Amino acid sequence: MRREVAERCLGHKLRGVEGTYDRHDYFRERRTALESWATLLQGFERGESKVATLRPRLSAERQFSAGASGRP
Secondary structure (H helix, E strand, O other): OOHHHHHHHOOOOOOHHHHHHOOOOOHHHHHHHHHHHHHHHHHHHHOOOOOOOOOOOOOHHHHHHHHHHOOO
């Protein structure tokens, strides 16, 4: 997805010279991007796609006490 489309999907305004001159609303592009996002999320919900489970990061204190291995 192009950066300017992602920024508009998030409701951000384009900055600087680009924001001054780029007045296009990107409606069709935003719609396509958000439909793709919805399809991806629906696939996760139905179990059609796998979601990786992330382990929580260790706090700095626990990392120090765990040593170089990163294990408590």
